[in-house]
Amino acid sequence: MSEDINIAIVAALIDAQPGYLSGSSLADSLELSRVSIKAHMDQLKNEGLRIEAIRNRGYRLISLPESLHPSVLEAMLRHERVTADFRFYKSIDSTNTEAERALADGCPTPLVIAAGHQTKGRGRLGREWFSEDPGNIYMSFVFRPHLAPSRMQRFTLWMGLELCAELHDQFDAPLMLKWPNDLVANGKKVAGILTEARIDSDQTRDLVLGCGININSNMDNWPEEIRQRATTLSQLKGTALDINQLGAALIRRGLNAYDAFVDGSYEKDFDSRWHRFNALEGQTVTITDHHGDHIGTIEGIDEAGALLMRDKSGITKTYQAGDVTLSGGLKPWVA
Template structure:
């Protein structure tokens, strides 16, 4: 959890949420927290100032009628506990890059897994040096940091694995078809919903720290984005026609990252990986163009190998494997 959170504040909010849509008396709240009624009133006023709608009715008590859509630390922690996800997390108002901040903290000895989130990034980045548009309050910017003590090949397969796991989880949660585009994007109807950037610090042939950065568009209003972004990107809210609780979606994503990493570390994932690829890949069995340092190559995607390298069938029938590259759907094959 976030060490700065107050357990009494968490207990108060939990009691209000448990009582919904009913009321909980001030006396019961005071007894639960072991504080005075005056203290309860002060804490409730603080929650109201932070965007919680709380109705007070004489002789009935208090009822929580609405929660802020924006990411809120107390809500995030309660959602994480409901999911059984234990992870240390930090929420910053602004930073240059959550990947850089997570790497700095892990290098300095912070416990892991560690999640660093920021409401705004001034130097967010994606693969190949691309800038990630990251100054919208409806976007989630986070970095998940671990110390895997694995060879560098671990990084690529983990990136693909996480993308497929998140596509499945977000599809289930939002009822919108989210697809993973190898190696590191999430799409809805061909438009970019999220990007993943995985980086590592190496010691000889082992990774000391591994940072997986994620930029996810949740409640962003597409029509407010820069013109060059609007035609190629989307958000969960724009695709589904409804807004989401940022805290709930963030907790879901953090829990999935923790579970995906644990599953990846603890056992064979080949069977599940194959199933997820078949259902949630945006490019499987599709004609694509892959751009590598050697130029552009067209082919039909036939799958991924055991390292998660992409396999293409070329026009001459040859199967060629690519460990890296930039992929786009192609109608010319």
């Protein structure tokens, strides 16, 4: 109950910005005493919100926490008119693992699980995803699409393209999608996507899409190997970003992107998104799969989202999976 009240208070403070919110009117609307309102305000201050209190004027929100905050994030989600179920964990083993547990327990979907810290983050091909920094966002979208597996082939690409679009349109972040699931800028990784599904004979029953996005991390705390190949949005922008606002915007965009994918309306935008945010078009790359290394020039993707590469002999081959390494660095982003 206390958490619900805090969410309502934060939402009211955000709506009142940049003005003041009357303590008495807030107490009346929440059916609480002025003393109780002050206690909740003090709690929120202790949790990192800067709130100014002026006699006969009320309360004013000056600034929000620099890390993910459950009440602030949920208030932002209400502001974005997001109605999906939402769970937040200060720390968890993995949001994708928690999504699997939630599905096993029969959770309603869509569900979004977010965390400020992961102890066992997962990447593609069983790799570990370094996710111990509270300045980042780790989240999983949980769905039960009940669609034929053949319809899901471009799902991860579409979701990655939409996240790129949101980060560019709302935060002017010059990200591109490196097939099949990395968001990159200036040749360095900013975010990764991991899609996991439970498939019956004729339909995709359960679907989890996990995202790890580097926002305001202190890169000095990263292992040297990761600093060489990854960066953060704040590093790209030269300033810290509002992580709760950004998280809410990405959740809203992700849920809307899923709806568009399920009803098929995404198809009218897919090609334009792909040409705008594809980091590999015309690039010379090495694709590594279980057959070894394959060198050639990227020509695009097919209808199923598989990568098309022309090798040195001029033959175009199709790759459903593999790690892509670029020979000359990523092309610059163009608006």
